[in-house]
Amino acid sequence: MNQTVKRIVDILFQDVVENEETNALHEELMNNCQEHYQDLIDRGLSEDEAVGEVVESLKGMKDVIAQYPKKGAGPASFSEDKEEDEGKSFVFNGADRLKVETTDQDITVNPSADGSIHIWCDDPEGVKVELAGDEVRVTGEKKSEKVSSSFQFNEGEEISISSLLNMVGKAIRNVATTFQGGAPIFIEVPDGQMKEIELNSRSGDIECYCAMARKMTARSTSGDVTLQPETEKTAEKLLVSTVSGDAEIHGSALEAEVSSMSGSVTVDGVFETLEMKSTSGDVEFNGSVLDAAASAISGDIGVTVENTTVKKVTGKSTSGDVEIYLPKGLPGVHAECSTVSGDCLSRVSDAGAGAAVQIRAKSVSGDVTVQ
Numbered sequence: 418m419n420q421t422v423k424r425i426v427d428i429l430f431q432d433v434v435e436n437e438e439t440n441a442l443h444e445e446l447m448n449n450c451q452e453h454y455q456d457l458i459d460r461g462l463s464e465d466e467a468v469g470e471v472v473e474s475l476k477g478m479k480d481v482i483a484q485y486p487k488k489g490a491g492p493a494s495f496s497e498d499k500e501e502d503e504g505k506s507f508v509f510n511g512a513d514r515l516k517v518e519t520t521d522q523d524i525t526v527n528p529s530a531d532g533s534i535h536i537w538c539d540d541p542e543g544v545k546v547e548l549a550g551d552e553v554r555v556t557g558e559k560k561s562e563k564v565s566s567s568f569q570f571n572e573g574e575e576i577s578i579s580s581l582l583n584m585v586g587k588a589i590r591n592v593a594t595t596f597q598g599g600a601p602i603f604i605e606v607p608d609g610q611m612k613e614i615e616l617n618s619r620s621g622d623i624e625c626y627c628a629m630a631r632k633m634t635a636r637s638t639s640g641d642v643t644l645q646p647e648t649e650k651t652a653e654k655l656l657v658s659t660v661s662g663d664a665e666i667h668g669s670a671l672e673a674e675v676s677s678m679s680g681s682v683t684v685d686g687v688f689e690t691l692e693m694k695s696t697s698g699d700v701e702f703n704g705s706v707l708d709a710a711a712s713a714i715s716g717d718i719g720v721t722v723e724n725t726t727v728k729k730v731t732g733k734s735t736s737g738d739v740e741i742y743l744p745k746g747l748p749g750v751h752a753e754c755s756t757v758s759g760d761c762l763s764r765v766s767d768a769g770a771g772a773a774v775q776i777r778a779k780s781v782s783g784d785v786t787v788q
Contacts (some may be wrong), residue, residue, distance in 0.1 A: 511571035519557025
């Protein structure tokens with residue numbers, strides 16, 4: 418039996434009143450999910466991919482299970498934390514802010530089926546949870562650690578920007594692997610009803626599948642950050658950063674900043690202003706935006722704009738290609754393109770410096786394309 422799949426199914430039923438009918442449904446769903454998971458593994462999927470497919474298959478069951486009576490808890494109250502043999506869980510009602518701080522634990526956030534905030538950790542001592550006003554605060558318990566030796570260049574090795582950045586990223590990853598990874602933290606929140614969500618992990622991955630809160634923040638040092646809401650909602654402000662991990666964002670925000678030092682940045686959705694940065698990784702955007710800025714030192718830039726209301730797009734790279742693709746039907750475009758040691762190609766008709774749409778694409782040692 419896969420324990421992650423077991424916990425996912427158990428979470429669906431943890432607030433449902435136990436009776437003969439719900440227990441039978443619980444058991445049947447558990448067996449089906451475990452069989453589905455094993456089938457996916459036999460077909461060659463990885464454990465993470467198989468779990469993701471199981472979660473996807475359970476979307477419709479949330480509404481079914483929500484019809485059954487719930488274990489009661491009054492508004493704006495915190496139920497006593499329930500310690501079980503395999504972990505610790507918490508339930509909150511009435512809170513609309515969430516803040517998570519951990520060093521070495523993965524964080525996964527999903528929509529809740531009952532409008533409450535649920536927190537679960539397989540390790541009973543792996544998490545501390547408290548309610549402060551309307552904010553639920555989750556703190557991961559720090560594990561013992563040792564610091565690896567610092568990185569160094571070999572004698573006679575040529576030092577370039579790319580090699581320096583890659584070495585820094587490698588050093589961060591080497592340090593991160595010395596931490597004893599803690600049990601992951603699973604969270605469910607009322608979908609589309611949160612004012613603020615802040616997720617911080619030093620060496621763990623962050624995955625968030627709930628609708629955007631009014632303010633969304635996700636930070637990791639050596640882990641990947643993925644925001645992929647199941648329900649569309651526009652954030653007022655979105656801040657995502659990671660040092661040596663990848664940042665992947667699917668969603669919408671009025672104002673967004675997404676950055677990585679030695680990982681890639683991938684964004685799609687609808688934005689008013691969007692800033693994307695990577696030091697030694699690629700930056701890619703697909704979607705609608707009014708003002709977009711993408712920059713990298715040793716990575717490629719790719720920006721594809723779908724809306725004709727765009728006002729400004731800037732793409733800059735030191736040692737990578739810059740490609741900007743615009744939609745048909747723009748009112749007028751002024752494109753400034755330059756490169757030192759690459760080819761420069763612009764296929765847009767220039768409408769002059771006062772044009773409604775301003776494009777700036779620049780590279781030092783890469784090709785530049787605007788079309």
